[in-house]
Amino acid sequence: MNGTSDVPDRPRRQCPGCMRTLVVDEQNFHKDSLCADGFTRRCSDCRNEAERIRYSLEAPQRARAKRERRAERRAYFESIGRYEAA
Template identity: 80%
Template sequence: MISGTSDVPDRPRRQCPACMRTLVVDGSNFHKDAMAADGYTRKCADCRNEAERLRARLEAPYRARVRRERRAERRAYFESIGRYDAA
């Protein structure tokens, strides 16, 4: 055996297209994705988490409006069938 070589291959690495960091492809750096060939997303977990936080902040007013509307619809329905008793 030649000294300095190993039969164990290096762990696969991938460059995140968003932050341009090169990371080891595993569950701690990339999210799982069953549709991807290797089973992991293209963007790193940090970039995907940040994008999700931004999306949640931008959608917060819309989601609050939808919640209020659905609550009003349910209340009206239960009042119409006599199953709602206001405290």
């Protein structure tokens, strides 16, 4: 044997968010069936941080929407006589 392996190196990708070069697998990148290789472009850490920020910025809108849905359901059930206040 000449010391070389028949097993190819695992593919690596540079994340455009943090500029780290990581092995492309489930531990470093989220799966995405719409991407050619089946993984997202940004690494899991960058993507998770972006989602945390987005979620915290949208909290007031989600709370307002929840209050509106609750009020609509209450009005509906009151209109059909299926709601009794506790």
